[in-house]
Amino acid sequence: MENLSEKELTIEYARELKMAVMRDELDDFITLGTDQNWSYRTLIYQILAKEVEVRIENRRKQRVRRAGFPELKYLQELVKEELPKDAQTALPELETLDFIKEGRNIVFCGNPGTGKTHLSIALGIKACLEGYTVFFTSVPHLLTQIRECRSQKSLRQLEIRFQRYDMVICDEFGYVSCDKEGGELLFNHLSLRAGKKATIITTNLAFNRWGEIVKDKVLVAAMVDRLTHKAYLINMNGQSYRVKETEKMLAREANL
Known part of the structure; x- marks a missing residue:
């Protein structure tokens, strides 16, 4: 760097220190500072x-x-x-994100x-x-990930990461x-966070139908109990947005 000018050295030092603003905008700041007598x-x-x-x-x-x-909403x-x-x-209460501070779960339950x-x-x-740190996964993908990590003997590392997300x-x-x-x-994995960290579950099945997915009544009862303790249980049954949009489109076309 011996043959570099003072300006070039400044840029190199800024790059080394990962100071992007200094690297890219120094001249602009000097000009602004001169104009405003900083x-x-x-x-x-x-x-x-x-x-x-x-x-x-x-x-x-x-x-x-x-x-x-999977997409930004x-x-x-x-x-x-x-x-x-x-x-x-x-x-309005969920938007405050206080449920994260309190380690409370949310279960959104209703039709697609x-x-x-x-x-x-x-x-x-x-x-x-x-x-906050957040992790999004579908339940089927999470199960696949758990099984893969178990076979690769890296399940404990996955559990530690899973526990740490806010x-x-x-x-x-x-x-x-x-x-x-x-x-x-799945139960063991979700239990790692129970009562300590917030988890959001979305499901199309009421709790009394979870036995259709997990073929063990005792396990289902324990899972429901663990996930719903002090949780927000939100009934999401209603008309599908997609159906509404289709109906609006058909109505517009009929009026053309």
């Missing part, structure tokens, strides 16, 4: 403040990316008046297309933006049945 201290402060702002935003984006959401996109009544009533997954993802993204979203419980072993693996 002191050296103010110039340094302004650059560092922007650097911190950028890093905080990058961490937010990183948490959203690492959560593994936001609370502001919801037409709240079209949500099932239970969801409309509970949403009523917003269960949208609500779960939207709450998950808000949690990411507010500094919030876990387990989507689509009830779409695929599992044998007794699968039910036990």
Whole structure:
């Protein structure tokens, strides 16, 4: 670096220190500081403040990316008046994210297309933006992951990661049945978080039908008891959003 100019060295040092704002915007800040007659201290402060702002935003984006959401859904996109009544009533409290601090679960239960997954993802993204760590998975995928880690003798590492997330979203419980072993693996995994960390479950089956998925009555009873203790139980039965959209489309076409 001996033959580099002072400006080039500054850029190299900024790159080494991973200071993207200093690396990319130094000239702009110097120009602005000269125009506004900033002191050296103010110039340094302004650059560092922007650097911190950028890093905080990058961490937010990183948490959203690492959560593994299948798509990005936001609370502001919801037409709240079209949500099932239970969801409309509970949403203002859920949006505070106090349930994460309190380690309380949420179970969204109802027929397909009523917003269960949208609500779960939207709450998950808000949690990411507010500094919480989130993990999204479908129940079938989680079971596959547990089995693979067990066969590879890395199950304990998966359990540790699973326990540490501030919030876990387990989507689509009830779409695929599992044998007794699968039910036990799922129960043991979810139990790691019970009473300590928040978990969101979405399901199309009422609790009295969970025995159709897990073929062990005692295990089902224990799972329901563990997941619903102090949980928010949200009835999501209602008309499907997709059906509503189809009906609106057909009505528009009929009026053409």
